[in-house]
Amino acid sequence: MHTFQPYPIELYEANPFTLIADQWYTITAEKDGKVNTMTASWGTLGSLWGKYVAVVYVRESRLTHEFLDACEYFSITNYEKGNRSALKYLGSVSGRDEDKIAGARFHVNYDSGVPFIDEGNFSLICKKIARTEIKPDQFVDPNIESDWYKDGDYHTMYVGEIIKALAR
Ligand SMILES: Cc1cc2nc3c(=O)[nH]c(=O)nc-3n(C[C@H](O)[C@H](O)[C@H](O)COP(=O)(O)O)c2cc1C
Numbered sequence: 001m002h003t004f005q006p007y008p009i010e011l012y013e014a015n016p017f018t019l020i021a022d023q024w025y026t027i028t029a030e031k032d033g034k035v036n037t038m039t040a041s042w043g044t045l046g047s048l049w050g051k052y053v054a055v056v057y058v059r060e061s062r063l064t065h066e067f068l069d070a071c072e073y074f075s076i077t078n079y080e081k082g083n084r085s086a087l088k089y090l091g092s093v094s095g096r097d098e099d100k101i102a103g104a105r106f107h108v109n110y111d112s113g114v115p116f117i118d119e120g121n122f123s124l125i126c127k128k129i130a131r132t133e134i135k136p137d138q139f140v141d142p143n144i145e146s147d148w149y150k151d152g153d154y155h156t157m158y159v160g161e162i163i164k165a166l167a168r
Pocket residue numbers: 024036037038039040041042043057058059061062063064065087088090091092093094095096
Protein backbone atom coordinates (compact mmCIF):
# COMPACT_ATOMS: atom_id res chain seq x y z
CA MET A 1 0.00 0.00 0.00
CA HIS A 2 1.10 3.55 -0.63
CA THR A 3 1.55 6.17 2.05
CA PHE A 4 -1.02 8.97 2.20
CA GLN A 5 -0.84 12.19 4.19
CA PRO A 6 -3.79 14.27 5.36
CA TYR A 7 -3.93 17.37 3.16
CA PRO A 8 -5.51 20.70 4.24
CA ILE A 9 -8.43 21.12 1.87
CA GLU A 10 -8.04 24.94 1.97
CA LEU A 11 -4.74 24.53 0.11
CA TYR A 12 -6.27 22.47 -2.70
CA GLU A 13 -5.73 24.33 -5.97
CA ALA A 14 -7.08 22.01 -8.66
CA ASN A 15 -9.35 23.28 -11.43
CA PRO A 16 -12.65 21.50 -10.61
CA PHE A 17 -13.86 21.55 -14.22
CA THR A 18 -10.93 19.76 -15.80
CA LEU A 19 -10.34 17.64 -12.72
CA ILE A 20 -13.85 16.17 -12.84
CA ALA A 21 -15.01 16.35 -16.45
CA ASP A 22 -11.73 15.64 -18.26
CA GLN A 23 -9.55 13.69 -15.87
CA TRP A 24 -12.39 11.70 -14.29
CA TYR A 25 -12.36 10.12 -10.84
CA THR A 26 -13.70 7.07 -9.04
CA ILE A 27 -16.41 6.76 -6.40
CA THR A 28 -15.77 3.99 -3.87
CA ALA A 29 -18.18 2.61 -1.30
CA GLU A 30 -18.68 -0.52 0.79
CA LYS A 31 -21.72 -2.69 1.42
CA ASP A 32 -21.82 -5.87 3.52
CA GLY A 33 -18.02 -6.09 3.53
CA LYS A 34 -17.71 -5.79 -0.25
CA VAL A 35 -16.08 -2.71 -1.83
CA ASN A 36 -17.08 -1.39 -5.26
CA THR A 37 -15.79 1.50 -7.33
CA MET A 38 -16.90 3.18 -10.56
CA THR A 39 -15.59 5.92 -12.80
CA ALA A 40 -17.39 9.27 -12.84
CA SER A 41 -17.06 12.45 -14.85
CA TRP A 42 -19.97 14.31 -13.34
CA GLY A 43 -19.54 15.83 -9.92
CA THR A 44 -19.39 19.01 -7.88
CA LEU A 45 -16.91 20.28 -5.31
CA GLY A 46 -17.96 23.23 -3.18
CA SER A 47 -19.57 24.63 -0.11
CA LEU A 48 -23.02 23.72 1.21
CA TRP A 49 -24.75 23.92 4.61
CA GLY A 50 -21.61 25.38 6.16
CA LYS A 51 -19.48 22.45 5.05
CA TYR A 52 -17.05 21.63 2.27
CA VAL A 53 -18.79 19.05 0.12
CA ALA A 54 -18.32 16.70 -2.81
CA VAL A 55 -21.52 15.85 -4.72
CA VAL A 56 -21.62 12.74 -6.88
CA TYR A 57 -24.32 11.86 -9.44
CA VAL A 58 -24.98 8.16 -9.87
CA ARG A 59 -27.62 6.48 -12.04
CA GLU A 60 -30.05 4.08 -10.37
CA SER A 61 -28.81 1.17 -12.49
CA ARG A 62 -25.25 1.24 -11.07
CA LEU A 63 -24.12 -1.20 -8.41
CA THR A 64 -22.40 1.81 -6.86
CA HIS A 65 -25.89 3.35 -6.37
CA GLU A 66 -26.80 0.40 -4.16
CA PHE A 67 -23.52 0.74 -2.27
CA LEU A 68 -23.92 4.50 -1.78
CA ASP A 69 -27.41 3.89 -0.39
CA ALA A 70 -26.01 1.38 2.07
CA CYS A 71 -22.91 3.22 3.29
CA GLU A 72 -22.41 6.03 5.79
CA TYR A 73 -19.09 7.13 4.26
CA PHE A 74 -17.69 6.96 0.75
CA SER A 75 -14.58 8.24 -1.01
CA ILE A 76 -13.68 9.82 -4.30
CA THR A 77 -10.25 9.41 -5.86
CA ASN A 78 -8.29 11.28 -8.52
CA TYR A 79 -5.50 9.75 -10.59
CA GLU A 80 -2.34 10.71 -12.42
CA LYS A 81 -2.43 10.49 -16.20
CA GLY A 82 -1.63 6.94 -17.27
CA ASN A 83 -4.65 5.37 -15.54
CA ARG A 84 -7.03 6.11 -18.41
CA SER A 85 -7.55 2.53 -19.55
CA ALA A 86 -8.19 1.36 -15.97
CA LEU A 87 -10.71 4.18 -15.54
CA LYS A 88 -12.42 3.25 -18.81
CA TYR A 89 -12.68 -0.33 -17.59
CA LEU A 90 -14.08 0.71 -14.18
CA GLY A 91 -16.58 2.86 -16.08
CA SER A 92 -17.81 0.18 -18.46
CA VAL A 93 -18.02 -3.02 -16.42
CA SER A 94 -20.26 -3.48 -13.38
CA GLY A 95 -19.11 -4.85 -10.06
CA ARG A 96 -22.15 -7.11 -10.36
CA ASP A 97 -20.35 -9.04 -13.09
CA GLU A 98 -16.66 -8.90 -12.17
CA ASP A 99 -14.24 -8.13 -9.38
CA LYS A 100 -13.45 -4.85 -11.07
CA ILE A 101 -10.90 -3.55 -8.60
CA ALA A 102 -8.74 -6.63 -9.07
CA GLY A 103 -9.44 -6.54 -12.81
CA ALA A 104 -8.08 -2.99 -12.99
CA ARG A 105 -5.05 -4.08 -10.91
CA PHE A 106 -6.11 -1.59 -8.28
CA HIS A 107 -6.18 -2.16 -4.54
CA VAL A 108 -8.40 -0.97 -1.72
CA ASN A 109 -6.80 1.09 1.05
CA TYR A 110 -8.67 2.32 4.13
CA ASP A 111 -8.67 5.48 6.18
CA SER A 112 -10.59 5.17 9.46
CA GLY A 113 -12.47 2.24 7.97
CA VAL A 114 -13.47 4.10 4.78
CA PRO A 115 -12.27 2.45 1.57
CA PHE A 116 -10.43 4.37 -1.14
CA ILE A 117 -8.38 3.29 -4.14
CA ASP A 118 -4.69 3.03 -3.33
CA GLU A 119 -3.49 3.75 -6.88
CA GLY A 120 -4.92 7.29 -6.84
CA ASN A 121 -2.90 10.36 -5.99
CA PHE A 122 -5.61 12.21 -4.08
CA SER A 123 -8.72 11.02 -2.25
CA LEU A 124 -11.51 12.75 -0.40
CA ILE A 125 -13.12 10.85 2.45
CA CYS A 126 -16.78 11.87 2.59
CA LYS A 127 -19.64 11.44 5.03
CA LYS A 128 -22.95 11.02 3.22
CA ILE A 129 -25.16 13.86 4.46
CA ALA A 130 -27.89 14.04 1.80
CA ARG A 131 -29.41 11.96 -0.97
CA THR A 132 -31.67 13.51 -3.62
CA GLU A 133 -33.30 11.64 -6.48
CA ILE A 134 -33.35 13.63 -9.69
CA LYS A 135 -36.89 13.56 -11.15
CA PRO A 136 -38.12 14.74 -14.57
CA ASP A 137 -40.40 17.44 -13.09
CA GLN A 138 -37.29 19.20 -11.70
CA PHE A 139 -35.91 20.09 -15.14
CA VAL A 140 -36.38 23.67 -16.32
CA ASP A 141 -34.58 23.00 -19.61
CA PRO A 142 -36.59 20.25 -21.39
CA ASN A 143 -33.50 19.16 -23.32
CA ILE A 144 -32.06 17.59 -20.18
CA GLU A 145 -34.75 14.92 -20.21
CA SER A 146 -34.41 14.14 -23.92
CA ASP A 147 -30.60 14.36 -23.95
CA TRP A 148 -29.88 12.28 -20.87
CA TYR A 149 -32.85 10.26 -19.64
CA LYS A 150 -34.62 8.62 -22.60
CA ASP A 151 -34.13 5.29 -20.80
CA GLY A 152 -35.54 6.56 -17.48
CA ASP A 153 -32.30 5.76 -15.65
CA TYR A 154 -32.15 8.87 -13.47
CA HIS A 155 -29.27 10.02 -11.33
CA THR A 156 -29.32 10.29 -7.58
CA MET A 157 -27.25 13.10 -6.06
CA TYR A 158 -25.28 12.11 -2.99
CA VAL A 159 -23.84 15.00 -1.02
CA GLY A 160 -20.74 14.04 0.91
CA GLU A 161 -19.27 16.22 3.62
CA ILE A 162 -15.51 16.19 3.08
CA ILE A 163 -14.13 14.76 6.30
CA LYS A 164 -10.54 14.42 5.16
CA ALA A 165 -8.34 14.89 2.08
CA LEU A 166 -5.53 12.41 1.55
CA ALA A 167 -2.55 13.09 -0.72
CA ARG A 168 -0.07 10.45 -1.81
C1 LIG B 1 -15.57 8.54 -18.25
C2 LIG B 1 -16.79 7.95 -17.58
C3 LIG B 1 -17.54 8.75 -16.76
C4 LIG B 1 -18.70 8.25 -16.12
N1 LIG B 1 -19.42 9.06 -15.28
C5 LIG B 1 -20.51 8.57 -14.63
C6 LIG B 1 -21.22 9.39 -13.70
O1 LIG B 1 -20.84 10.52 -13.37
N2 LIG B 1 -22.35 8.85 -13.14
C7 LIG B 1 -22.80 7.59 -13.43
O2 LIG B 1 -23.83 7.15 -12.90
N3 LIG B 1 -22.10 6.77 -14.30
C8 LIG B 1 -20.97 7.24 -14.88
N4 LIG B 1 -20.24 6.42 -15.71
C9 LIG B 1 -20.68 5.04 -15.94
C10 LIG B 1 -20.29 4.07 -14.80
O3 LIG B 1 -18.94 4.26 -14.41
C11 LIG B 1 -20.48 2.62 -15.31
O4 LIG B 1 -21.83 2.40 -15.61
C12 LIG B 1 -19.96 1.58 -14.36
O5 LIG B 1 -19.80 0.37 -15.07
C13 LIG B 1 -20.87 1.35 -13.15
O6 LIG B 1 -20.28 0.36 -12.38
P1 LIG B 1 -21.04 -0.37 -11.17
O7 LIG B 1 -22.28 -1.04 -11.73
O8 LIG B 1 -20.01 -1.34 -10.66
O9 LIG B 1 -21.38 0.69 -10.17
C14 LIG B 1 -19.10 6.90 -16.34
C15 LIG B 1 -18.30 6.10 -17.19
C16 LIG B 1 -17.16 6.60 -17.79
C17 LIG B 1 -16.32 5.71 -18.67
